[in-house]
Amino acid sequence: MGRTDGGRYDVVVVGAGAAGLACADDLSAAGLRVLLLEADTTVGGRMRTDRVAGFTVDRGFQVFNTSYPQVKRRIERKELRLRPFTPGVLVRTEDDLLRFTDPSRRPRESRDLLPGRLASGRDLVALGALSARDALAPASLLRRGRDGTTLTALADAGVSPELVETFLRPFLSGVFLEDELETSARFFHLVWRSMLRGTLCLPAEGIGAVPAQLASRLPPDVLRTGTPVSAVTGDGAVLADGGEVPARAVVVATGQRVAAELLPGLRVPDGRTVTTLYHATTRPPLTEPVLVVDSRRRFLNTCVLTAVQPRFSTDGRALVSTSVLGSPGPAETEAVLRALGDAYGADPGGWELVHRVTVPDALPAMPGPTPLSRTTRFAPGRYVCGDHRATGSLQGALASGARAAREVLTDLRATQRGRVRWIEPAVGA
Template identity: 45%
Template sequence: MLGSALRPGPGRDTTDVAVIGAGLAGLAAAHHLTASGLRVTVLEAAGTVGGRMATEEIDGYLLDRGGRLLPSDWPELSRCPGLERLSLRPFSGVLVHSGDRALRITPPRAQRAPRGPRAGGGRTGARAAASALAGARRPLSGTLDLARLRAQLARLAATPSERLRTRPELPAAQALAARGLPARTVEGLLRPLLGALLCDPDLTTSSRVGDLVLRGFARGGLCLPAGGAAAVPGLLAAGLPQGTVRTGVRAVSVSTNAVVTHGHGTVRCRAVLIATGAHDAAELLPGLRVPDFHPVTVLHHAVDERAPTAGPQLLIDADRRGPVAYTMVASAVDPSRARPGRALVTSVVLGSAAGLPAGELDRAARAQLAVLYGAPTGRWNLLAAHHDARAVPAMPAPHDPGRPVRVLDGLYVCGDHRDTSGPDGALRSARRAADAIRRDFGIGPLTREDGGPLSAVA
């Protein structure tokens, strides 16, 4: 909760900025602030960093706890210090299954070989397309549908994001119906693709957010971080000055110049930045709006590598013949995720089905996955089922992607619930919060409002 007059307790510490939460937003903000010469202390209640971008190791497999898909064209990566060495493993494309047909979608700009040190693994172009369709069921014969969709994606890829943010705002499902595409293309291709990208099968999300997400997909396709999702916060934490991050420390009350912790005394500071999830932030800042959430359950299966697989691509079930919205051979995209001689199949359940018991989900998913992969699944070993009822903050229309990060002078809040849900929104809100703190400290922001670097620091 918010306190107006806090007394220092035993174990008192001092710092310039106390950041509460060592998830993606908190760690990114700490990097921006330390780059300005400020002393930062990050307090994390859990025993490890990462928040929702967590990966656990079970029997030699790396299992992401979340199922959010990441675009290869991830603008905030290049603006966040500490992520220069992050390696991204691209998907070769998306295979949408409907009935006995399957259609492969490769974003226009993703057909070129990935550039830069962050891209690696996977294959692109004609060879990858041929390989990806090998073993798949009969491809969709109506290539005109694919051509129309690719034309739409190409236009989105070339449209400045600022223009997309000014489009009329509707629920994404309504906006798709007005795109001028045939209903079969919208329902059979575009809607299941966008539902997977947003983790929102009903497409209640703002159409502006949907357009931006589709634009990111069109500009570079999808990827997985090498070594699991936890590699992203792990790199950020490792790049901070020693002693910056303190795990196992829970904040119970904040003011503009102090954080009271449970059992670890009071941290005195010049500013406090709350970088937790929305619910925890509202506990410390009563009155902070808490959004609704889209639940997600992730199923991880260990599979004999000799079993037929779909290669390094994402499989989407447009017919929803079972609980799984999309699935992938994660180890085909990032080989480090599975033991030698084995494969890791990761499947994501969205919507109301995500709340079903793990055993029931596993039984229903196996029948569905057997059809999608064209292989028996009875001997697949369920390694883990991770459920998160608050996995993705909802962004219904109207949605403000630039919600204020400054509560008052000395007290700030950031996270994807202040921007757009997902890692890019978390990083963007962290950068905005760090800029607000620098301005209030008289240092001046290091970035323009559009995210570009300033020629000089004010």
């Protein structure tokens, strides 16, 4: 094996998703010599955008949340030309299409929150109290709260099983990509807080514009795409072509499955798989930029993407995005199309399936109780970061990358001062 250049890097970061980009950015800003290696030809990990059949199509339904602290720190939002979703969601019930919205934002559109329509008066009081606490409390307080599952958290807040089944389970299943509401209660409170305090949007060029912006801020020669890594050794990283990149430290910032392959002994969570179906139609079934969920749970959520971002279409056709758990077969896909006709009150007979994306490990499983952040230290000089080491969100990925950079800097500086610093390896953690 030959070395790829004549020098040794301070840090090699493997994987140019959100976590790897954040880590490389912080390490470079600290003055270290960093090399960021990405196996694919473009950055982003799961945050990618393609051009398909005249449409801008993300690899799975994704939204941009403006309230995340790491987003506020790292992203120039004006450059993304964001367009917002309508606050709240539409809920297709057995009998009607009802609106669940934040009355503080859209008071004139809150008629479906009158007792007896979407929820009882008691449920509205309970959910209002929960929402006020989550919106106003410091995030640090929510992170320290008693953990369990989302389902138990809702019950503890006094929310009835009826409202859970009518609205919360259908809606949150699309957020967490699981329909048992087993996700960590503390993570649920943080997610609920972010939705109450922020705005869900779509960038004009798709979600891939977010990692592209992060990559554009890196110093020259830090990022190298089309360079897969086959192994991590005590001396650095071994490339798939047999070359070796020597480094004092290596940070593995890939998805959990690849991380476990590169760092044998690393315990990773299960992943949630989701499939998104993209249908083109000449007439949009809904002109409002709003998310629709189904109380019968025939799909996770659906929306007319071109109502949010008209730039997603080049020929004036509408693009409908619909997500379902797992990977549905042909019969299930046809059943979803029929359910969409019912949900929108439209005839989907002329809709064309222009794209389908199945994303394994779209989110890490976070059954409660679970830690919201883990050390990135794995072994001396070896680190691992990503949303699977924190929370299943862009915020979690960026925060984990930032934590990896801090821990690498701490350890390298301690070594330079002649004091070897090491904290119990995270093998099995």
